[in-house]
Amino acid sequence: MLGKKNSINVNIKNHGEKDMINIKPKHHLIKIEETMSKSTKIEKLETILWDRWLLLRIYCEDGTIGIGEGGVHGWQRPTKTMIETMSKYLVGQDPSLIEHHYQWLYRSSHFMGSVVQGALSAIDIALWDIKGKRLETPIFDLMGGKTRNKVRCYMHVNGSSIDELVISAKNAVKEGFTAIRFTPFADNYFLHKSYSEWTDEAVKRVGAVKDAVGSSVDICVEIHRQMAPAESIWLGRRLEQFNPFFYEDPMLPDSPAIMSNISEQCNIPIATGERFTSIFEYQQIIESKAASYVRPDLCLCGGLSGCKKVSAMAEANHIKVIPHNPLSPISTAACVQLDACIPNFALQEYTGESEPPKSELLINPLVLDNGYLVVPEEPGLGIEINEKTLSQPENPKILDTPLGFDGSVQDR
Numbered sequence: 001m002l003g004k005k006n007s008i009n010v011n012i013k014n015h016g017e018k019d020m021i022n023i024k025p026k027h028h029l030i031k032i033e034e035t036m037s038k039s040t041k042i043e044k045l046e047t048i049l050w051d052r053w054l055l056l057r058i059y060c061e062d063g064t065i066g067i068g069e070g071g072v073h074g075w076q077r078p079t080k081t082m083i084e085t086m087s088k089y090l091v092g093q094d095p096s097l098i099e100h101h102y103q104w105l106y107r108s109s110h111f112m113g114s115v116v117q118g119a120l121s122a123i124d125i126a127l128w129d130i131k132g133k134r135l136e137t138p139i140f141d142l143m144g145g146k147t148r149n150k151v152r153c154y155m156h157v158n159g160s161s162i163d164e165l166v167i168s169a170k171n172a173v174k175e176g177f178t179a180i181r182f183t184p185f186a187d188n189y190f191l192h193k194s195y196s197e198w199t200d201e202a203v204k205r206v207g208a209v210k211d212a213v214g215s216s217v218d219i220c221v222e223i224h225r226q227m228a229p230a231e232s233i234w235l236g237r238r239l240e241q242f243n244p245f246f247y248e249d250p251m252l253p254d255s256p257a258i259m260s261n262i263s264e265q266c267n268i269p270i271a272t273g274e275r276f277t278s279i280f281e282y283q284q285i286i287e288s289k290a291a292s293y294v295r296p297d298l299c300l301c302g303g304l305s306g307c308k309k310v311s312a313m314a315e316a317n318h319i320k321v322i323p324h325n326p327l328s329p330i331s332t333a334a335c336v337q338l339d340a341c342i343p344n345f346a347l348q349e350y351t352g353e354s355e356p357p358k359s360e361l362l363i364n365p366l367v368l369d370n371g372y373l374v375v376p377e378e379p380g381l382g383i384e385i386n387e388k389t390l391s392q393p394e395n396p397k398i399l400d401t402p403l404g405f406d407g408s409v410q411d412r
C-alpha cells in the first residue's frame with residue numbers, strides 16, 4: 001500500500017549500465033491514502049457579490065474551504081440564488097463526488113441554461129479546489145498531470161483612436177506580452193457610418209496595430225458578434241493580409257452552419273464558444289467545422305470538469321483551446337489549472353490583474369512573467385482569498401444595450 005514504505009528501489013539503465021537509485025515516495029501520495037480514509041462533508045456554501053463578480057466558498061466539516069466563481073457575466077444575482085437553491089442538496093454531501101453532484105444537480109429540473117450552468121461551474125471549481133487541498137496537490141496533478149510550466153497569455157488592448165490603440169498595443173508588448181487582442185471597430189461605429197466607412201476603418205486599425213507590433217506578436221481580432229454573415233466574410237477576407245491569430249465571434253454563435261460557411265469563405269481562423277454553457281453546444285460547433293479554436297468559459301461551461309471535456313472533444317478534432325476569462329483572478333486561476341493539464345492549449349485570455357480591486361483579491365496572486373502566467377505548485381487552485389478585501393461592494397450590471405443610428409437594437 002502507498003505510504004507503507006519510506007523508499008522504493010528502482011532499476012534504471014544509464015549509458016548502458018544498471019544503476020540503483022533510491023526514490024522517496026512523494027509526500028502527497030502518502031497524503032492521498034490518509035485523506036481518502038478520512039471523509040468529510042460539505043458544511044455550508046457562501047456566495048459573495050464582489051465588484052462585478054460572483055465568488056463562492058464551500059466549507060467542509062474538516063476545515064477545508066474551496067473557492068469558486070460563477071460566470072454568467074452581468075447576471076450575478078440570479079446565479080447567486082441558483083447556488084443557494086443547490087446548497088440545499090449539497091450540504092451534508094461528500095465533496096469528493098464532483099461528477100456525481102454535477103449530474104444530480106444538472107438533471108434536477110426539466111430546464112437548464114446559463115444561470116444553472118454558472119452556478120454548477122462555481123460549485124465544480126470549488127469542489128476541485130477542496131479535492132486538491134485535501135490531497136495536498138494542484139488540480140492539474142489530479143487531472144492528468146502537468147503538460148506545461150507556464151501559460152502564454154493574450155492581453156486586452158484598446159483605444160478610441162488609432163493612435164490610442166497603437167499606444168495601448170505597444171505598452172502591452174513592452175510588458176512582455178507576445179499576443180494582444182482588440183476590437184477593430186471605433187467607438188459607436190454603428191451610429192452613423194456607412195458600411196464602407198466602418199469596414200475601411202476596421203482594416204486601418206488592424207493594419208496599424210500589425211505595423212506597430214510586427215510579426216513577433218500575434219494579433220487577435222474580437223468582433224463581439226456585431227456583424228451579419230455577409231459582413232463577416234468580407235471583412236474577414238480583408239483582414240487575411242494581417243495574419244491574425246484568430247477572428248473571434250464575427251457573428252452570433254447560434255448557428256453552427258452559418259459560422260461554418262464564414263469559416264470556409266475566409267482564410268483566417270475563427271474562435272468561438274464563450275457563450276456556450278454545455279458540451280452539447282460545443283459538439284455542434286465542432287461537428288460543423290465552424291471553429292479553429294474553442295473558447296470555453298470555466299465559470300460558465302461546467303467548471304474544470306466541463307471544460308476538460310470540451311478540451312478533449314476539441315483535441316479529437318485537432319482544435320486548440322483558448323479559455324475565455326473576463327472575470328476575477330479566481331477564474332484566471334481555474335483557467336491556468338486547465339491550461340496546465342491539456343495537450344491542446346493555445347492561448348489564455350488575460351485582462352490584467354495589477355490594478356485594484358483585482359490586485360487585492362488574493363493573498364498569493366498568480367505570477368505573471370513576461371506575458372506568461374506561471375503554473376502554481378500549491379494545492380488546489382493554488383490561491384487564497386484575502387479576507388480584508390471582501391468588503392468590496394457589488395458593482396451590478398447596468399442595462400445599456402446599444403442602439404443604432406435609427407434606434408434599432410444592436411448586438412453586444
Ligand SMILES: [Mg+2]
Binds near residue numbers: 222224248249
Ligand atoms: Mg470574446
